[in-house]
Structures are given as C-alpha cells and as structure tokens.
Amino acid sequence: MIHPLKEFQIINKIAQSSQVIREDTRLGIGDDCAILSPPPHCEIAVTTDTLIENIHFPSSISAHELGYFSCAASLSDLAAMGAKPSWVMLSLSAPSIGESWLTDFINGYSNLLEHYSLQLIGGNLSNGPLAITWQCFGYLPRGQALLRSGANAGDKIFVTGDLGLSALAIDIITGQNTFTIETPETILKQFYYPIPKIELGMALLNIASAAIDISDGLLADLDHILERSGVGAEILAAQLPLSWALNNLEENSAYSLALTAGQSYELCFTIPLDKEAEFYKMIQRLNSSCTCIGRIIQAPQLKVIDKNGAPINFNRRGFQHWQES
Amino acid sequence: MIHPLKEFQIINKIAQSSQVIREDTRLGIGDDCAILSPPPHCEIAVTTDTLIENIHFPSSISAHELGYFSCAASLSDLAAMGAKPSWVMLSLSAPSIGESWLTDFINGYSNLLEHYSLQLIGGNLSNGPLAITWQCFGYLPRGQALLRSGANAGDKIFVTGDLGLSALAIDIITGQNTFTIETPETILKQFYYPIPKIELGMALLNIASAAIDISDGLLADLDHILERSGVGAEILAAQLPLSWALNNLEENSAYSLALTAGQSYELCFTIPLDKEAEFYKMIQRLNSSCTCIGRIIQAPQLKVIDKNGAPINFNRRGFQHWQES
Numbered sequence: 001m002i003h004p005l006k007e008f009q010i011i012n013k014i015a016q017s018s019q020v021i022r023e024d025t026r027l028g029i030g031d032d033c034a035i036l037s038p039p040p041h042c043e044i045a046v047t048t049d050t051l052i053e054n055i056h057f058p059s060s061i062s063a064h065e066l067g068y069f070s071c072a073a074s075l076s077d078l079a080a081m082g083a084k085p086s087w088v089m090l091s092l093s094a095p096s097i098g099e100s101w102l103t104d105f106i107n108g109y110s111n112l113l114e115h116y117s118l119q120l121i122g123g124n125l126s127n128g129p130l131a132i133t134w135q136c137f138g139y140l141p142r143g144q145a146l147l148r149s150g151a152n153a154g155d156k157i158f159v160t161g162d163l164g165l166s167a168l169a170i171d172i173i174t175g176q177n178t179f180t181i182e183t184p185e186t187i188l189k190q191f192y193y194p195i196p197k198i199e200l201g202m203a204l205l206n207i208a209s210a211a212i213d214i215s216d217g218l219l220a221d222l223d224h225i226l227e228r229s230g231v232g233a234e235i236l237a238a239q240l241p242l243s244w245a246l247n248n249l250e251e252n253s254a255y256s257l258a259l260t261a262g263q264s265y266e267l268c269f270t271i272p273l274d275k276e277a278e279f280y281k282m283i284q285r286l287n288s289s290c291t292c293i294g295r296i297i298q299a300p301q302l303k304v305i306d307k308n309g310a311p312i313n314f315n316r317r318g319f320q321h322w323q324e325s
Numbered sequence: 326m327i328h329p330l331k332e333f334q335i336i337n338k339i340a341q342s343s344q345v346i347r348e349d350t351r352l353g354i355g356d357d358c359a360i361l362s363p364p365p366h367c368e369i370a371v372t373t374d375t376l377i378e379n380i381h382f383p384s385s386i387s388a389h390e391l392g393y394f395s396c397a398a399s400l401s402d403l404a405a406m407g408a409k410p411s412w413v414m415l416s417l418s419a420p421s422i423g424e425s426w427l428t429d430f431i432n433g434y435s436n437l438l439e440h441y442s443l444q445l446i447g448g449n450l451s452n453g454p455l456a457i458t459w460q461c462f463g464y465l466p467r468g469q470a471l472l473r474s475g476a477n478a479g480d481k482i483f484v485t486g487d488l489g490l491s492a493l494a495i496d497i498i499t500g501q502n503t504f505t506i507e508t509p510e511t512i513l514k515q516f517y518y519p520i521p522k523i524e525l526g527m528a529l530l531n532i533a534s535a536a537i538d539i540s541d542g543l544l545a546d547l548d549h550i551l552e553r554s555g556v557g558a559e560i561l562a563a564q565l566p567l568s569w570a571l572n573n574l575e576e577n578s579a580y581s582l583a584l585t586a587g588q589s590y591e592l593c594f595t596i597p598l599d600k601e602a603e604f605y606k607m608i609q610r611l612n613s614s615c616t617c618i619g620r621i622i623q624a625p626q627l628k629v630i631d632k633n634g635a636p637i638n639f640n641r642r643g644f645q646h647w648q649e650s
Contacts, residue, residue, distance in 0.1 A: 026368055030553070031473050032405035032538060033370035035465060040365035043351055045358035046446070048460060050416050052453035080357035091375050091458055121371070128377035129454045133416055135373060140360060148356050213357060228355070 004096040010125055013099075014090070017106045018113070018120040022086065025119050034121035036087065036137070043140040045083035049074035053130035056263075058173045063101045065192040066132065067108020072196050073215065074134035075112065076265040079201035080213040082146040083138030085116040090123040091133035116198060146204055146211035146269070151229035155209050155270035155296040160197050161289055163218060164254060165190055165243035167261035180248065187245050194265040200288050204269055207279050211269035217260045222268055223302055232301040235259070235294035237312055255312065259304065270296055329421040335450055338424075339415070342431045343438070343445040347411065350444050359446035361412065361462070368465040370408035374399040378455035381588075383498045388426045390517040391457065392433020397521050398540065399459035400437065401590040404526035405538040407471040408463030410441040416449040416458035441523060471529055471536035471594070476554035480534050480595035480621040485522050486614055488543060489579060490515055490568035492586035505573065512570050519590040525613050529594060532604050536594035542585045547593055548627055557626040560584070560619035562637055580637065584629065595621055 005013070015029045026035035038044060051057055051070045061069070071088070078085050090109075113120060118136075169191030171177065172184045181187065197213075204211060210229055214221045219235075226233055237255045246254040271279045283290050294305075304312045330338070340354045351360035363369060376382055376395045386394070396413070403410055415434075438445060443461075494516030496502065497509045506512065522538075529536060535554055539546045544560075551558055562580045571579040596604045608615050619630075629637045 026468070027470065027472070031470075032402040032536075033372040033408065033463075033470075035406070035470055036369040036371060037467070038363060038369065044361040044363065044369075046361060046414070047358040048414050048416055048447065048449050048458075050418060050449045050451050050453075050458070052418060052451055055451060055453050077357040081360070083358065089371070089373050089460070091373055093375060093377060093456070122373065124373050124375045124458070126375050126377055126380060128375075128380050128456065131418070131453065131456065133373075133375070133449070133458050135414070135460055138358075142362070143351070145352065145356075145358075145360055147352070211357075 004098055005102060007125060010097055010102060013102055014106065014120070017110060019110070020113055020117055020119045022117065022119045025087065025121060028119060028121045034087070034089070038139070041142055043142050043145070045078055045081045045138045045140050045145065046135065047074060047077035048133060048135045049077065050131060050133040060173070061192065063104035064108040067105040068112065069192045069194070070132040071109035071112050071134055072194050073263075073265060074136045075116070075196035075198060076194070076213045076215060078136050078138040079197040080146065080211050080267055081138070081140065082144070082201045082205040082211070083140050084202055085118050085136060085138045085198060087121045087137040088113065088118050089121060089135040091126075092123065093126040093128040093131045095127065095130065141205065144205050146201065146208055147228070148210055148212055148225045149228040151210040151225050151231055151270040151296045152272065153231055153296050153298040155272050156276065156292050157222070157233060157235070157268065157270055157294045157296060158290045158292055159214070159218065159241065159268050160200060160266040162241040162243040163258035163264065163266065164261050165245040166264040167257040168245050170263065191263075196265055197267045199286060200283075201267060203282050203286055207271065207275045207282060208269040209272050211267055214264050214266050214268050215262060217262045217264075218268060219259045219302065220262075225268070225270065226300065226302060229296075230300065232297045232299045233294055233303070234297050235302070235304045237304055238307040239291065239293050241291040252312070255304070329423055330427060332450060335422055335427060338427055339431065339445070342435060344435070345438055345442055345444045347442065347444045350412065350446060353444060353446045359412070359414070363464070366467055368467050368470070370403055370406045370463045370465050370470065371460065372399060372402035373458060373460040374402065375456060375458040385498070386517065388429035389433040392430040393437065394517045394519070395457040396434035396437050396459055397519050398590060399461045400441070400521035400523060401519070401538040401540060403461050403463040404522040405471065405536050405592055406463070406465065407469070407526045407530040407536070408465050409527055410443050410461060410463045410523060412446045412462040413438065413443050414446060414448045414460040418451040418453040418456045420452065420455065466530065469530050471526065471533055472553070473535055473537055473550045474553040476535040476550050476556050476595040476621050477597065478556055478621050478623040480597050481601065481617050482547070482558060482560070482593065482595055482619045482621060483615045483617050484539070484543065484566065484593050485525060485591040487566040487568040488583035488589065488591070489586050490570040491589040492582040493570050495586075495588065521590055522592045524611060525608075526592060528607050528611055532596065532600045532607060533594040534597050536592055539589050539591050539593050540587060542587045543593060544584045544627065545587075550593070550595065551625065551627060554621075555625065557622045557624045558619055558628070559622050560627070560629045562629055563632040564616065564618045566616040577637070580629075
C-alpha cells in the first residue's frame, strides 16, 4: 500500500534534498520567484526540456532512472553550448507520489546536481499525468557560446562516445522486438544513465566552430548545423563509432541506427583545421572519446559515403518526438 | 476537419509570432539554449508555472483564453517580486495542434509579451496531454526584491483589485453549481483575462515590506508571508474588497469566498507606517486600486474579525492544486 504524499511534503522533501548552495543565488526555493545574482559581464545559457510518460519514457522506468535521465537530457543542451552549469528548476507533474518513489527520483538526479554544483532554485508541482520539465541555466564567457551556425567548409566533424545503442533501447522499451538483443538490461542501463558532455563542451569553447547534441539523431541534428551554417557535410560510414550493442547487426543496419537513433546525448561538433592540434591535445588531457566522422563541404547537402566511396541513402533522418500525421 | 500541424510548422509559427527583440538577448529561439546577456549588477527573477488540462483549466477553455491566462498567471509571480519582465520560455504539450487553435493561442499571449517587451527565447514542444509551462524572467535592482519575509508588526496589509470572483468562475467551470450565477460569461471572461500587477509590483520596491500573489487564495498566501516573516495578522472582514460577482451572496459566504478563492492574480502586500504617505501617492499616480484589509501583529496567528470585533473561523484556507488524500 502506497501512501501518497501531500503537496507540502513533496515540496519540503525536494527542497531539503537540494545540497548545493551557490554564492550567486540571491534566493532559492520558497518565494514567488528565485533570484539569480550573476557576476558582471557573463552570459547565461538557458534551456528547458519536457519528458512525458509513454512519449519520452515508458511506464517501466524506475524513479531513479527517471530522475537521472530527465536531468541529464536537459543538461546535455548546456553541454552543446559549452556552458558551465549553475542552476536548475524542476517542474514535476504526477497523478500521485509516494515517499519511496520520491526518494529514488531525488537520488536519481542529486548526483548530477552535486557533481556540477547545480543549485535547485525552484519549480512547480502539479497533480496530472507523469511529466518532468527541467530548466537548466549555465554561464558562458561573453560572446563565446558554441553555436550551430559557425561551421565552415573544410572543418572536420566529430562525435563523442559511440552511436546506435539508444535505438536498441527504444526497441526494447516499445516492445517492437525488431532486433534480437541478448543483454537488454545492460543496454537499458546505459540508455537511462547517459553522461552529459559538460566538461568537453566547456573545453570546446574557442576550439570548435559549431556544436549540437544529437538528441534527435546524428543526421537530423547535424542537419541543423548545416542549415544554420549554410554548408554541407560528407560523412564516412566506416568511421562511425558504433556502439558495442550493434555488434550482431548487419553493417548497413548498424550504420542506419548509428546515424538516426534519437535520445542519445552525445555531442556532434566541427573543428577548423587550424584548431586541430589544440583539439587533440585537449581531448587527451580530458581523456575524452571523440571520433572524426567526416568533414564540412561547401555544397549544401548531407552525404553519407560507404567504404567504396558510394553514397548511402537513408529514409528516416532522425527521431521525431512529435507524431507525424 | 482539423489538419494537425507538424512539429517544425508549430515551432516556426511560434518563433515567427515573437515580435519583441531585446538588446539583452544574445540568442533567442533556434539553438540548444537561449543566451541572456544581462547588464552588470542586475539580479534576475525567474519563475515557472505549469497549467494542465482538467486540473488548472477546463477543456472548455478557448485557445485564446488559454494563451492569455497561462501567460498572465506566470507573470503574476514576477509582479509579486517587483521584477521588470524581460524574457519568457514556453513549453507546450498537446495531443495534436491545428492551425487555427495555434493562431488563437499565440494571439492570446502575444499582447502580454508586447505590452511588457518580453522576448520569447525558447521552450519545448511535445506530443502529450494538453499542458502549458511558462518560465518568466525579470530584472530586479540588486538586493531590492519584494520578499515574503519582510513583514513587521504594525505594517498595514493591502490587496489589489477585488476578491472572490474566481471562486464563482471555478464553480461554473466545474459544473458544481453551488451558486446561482446570472452572468456566467462575464465572470469567465474576467477570470480568464486577469491583469498581472507588474507596474504596481515594480512601484512597490522600497515601499512594501513583503508581497505575494494570491494564486492559492488570500488566507493561504498571506499565511506564507506570516510564516516567513515570523508574525501574525488581523484581517477585518468588512474591509475586504468584494467582487461585484458576489453581490447576491449572503455576507459570510462572500467573505469566505473572498478569503479563500484561488487562481486569482491580485497581490497582497504589507506597508510599514512610515511608507504609507509615499505609498498612497504612488497608487494615486498609477491609478491603482488597493484596499487596506488589516494589519500585521506580533502574535503568530491569522485572525479574521467581523464588524463586531468577533473572530470568524473558516475551515478551508485556500486553493490546493494537489488532490489531498
């Protein structure tokens, strides 16, 4: 028997769980607004992300997984700008909340908040369908954000980590069973606990010419960079860093999943040739796994090339959160 | 027949509808984050508010009403701090969105954004149950926010506008029909189009000792001021500014509704005696309707006194968004 908590109990428990107190917070949880007191001459990156039950995560997700996953997904947008995380707000809607669920949910995101010195400064609590909205704030040195619009012909294209695992996770979660998967628990664990690439994003400031996170899938998100920058790209399929989870798949299926799998929180970014040496030194210092997968070209098209130099076509460019009619 | 719009069509339409471009916005809609470029030595108030269909608004609400109401409700939290509005983010979740619904929804909030020079800098779009989350940002002079914690014994207690109409609106919307209501359309119109008390909130900086908006009901929200300030209050029922909508009600029912009706976006604030003259001059200049309803007392209790000086008791202190178990 689960005893649902009352509104003030939930708010108190969330407020008390927030361990980080920042000097640049004038006022945290407890008034009509939070008040930020930023130092002069900074800029502030801000992003918001909503995850809804049965749209962005399944009912089978544990409270700990949901707490971590929802927060990490939103932090990933700060990483893509090169911002240094500072504050978060949490809006939680749920039909009913029990004590142990709430404890697990809070534990899920708390490590992230502590690791990045993020203060939880407020939010909203509603009775309603299960949905989580995070707003994340981070600092940027003035005028130095990593934008989608800075890529130039000749720049090399990189991704972090490896690709494609999230497609298998979604296959498991939705029960589609398109693939034969031997270790579903391991895949789901990795899927629900992505590491936002915060340190790398910050280190890419003044090195990368453009960056994005690939939450909608590599091709779809790279397309945003191309469109904003007015350029094209040539991707070499054989260089794609495939996840171990794709090992049993036929080559073209693996490429296809690597290129289109959404809800992955790796970064895709472009490095100008004259910054390459500095870039390699930096990723060695950070011990960061990055792979060159192609280059930016002048012609405004997105080509994927197989190992023989022939173009590969894919029907589905990326993950659509919205159900297309 | 309604043709639902696709994700990029909705985002484009919302982005294009945003007319305000601010100089202190480094980057608006269109990248992983928005980037704020605040002037030195300011502070930034930030708040978020989620409204969910059938919890905070009924399915019968029009798109225009929803656009206005949801935005005004969230701006009311800025008003309560005395903040000057600057930016908003909009997170919209809906099962399907048609063109005319979206046009009306945008028209509903656009006047507010233009009136307050608010730039829409981003947000989130999801397929899901109908729910609206606004985040509002505003500037505050350093260290001068109106907090809940500043009330002192002797301060006079004021409310803006009049009280109780929202209780009748909720009675109509929920179909409870507790009251005989002659002009339901007029009541709903006024309920769905509240005016956030932004100008007054800003003018109360350095005059009021504490402030809050009464979205949870006057008694419940005044209680927050009392708790934070470590004081009590004496409210004179006969001084409560009752809405015209309560005219037909028996006196004690009217008082009860005025004291407890939630989803009203008036301000309640406290004025120290030595600021009273300045306060009255200010509200005359703004042509603002404010009523003194009682005073702050030392003893930490909240008393409502009838015209004979006897205490009145009310069972229900205010609006609970959350269903109590």
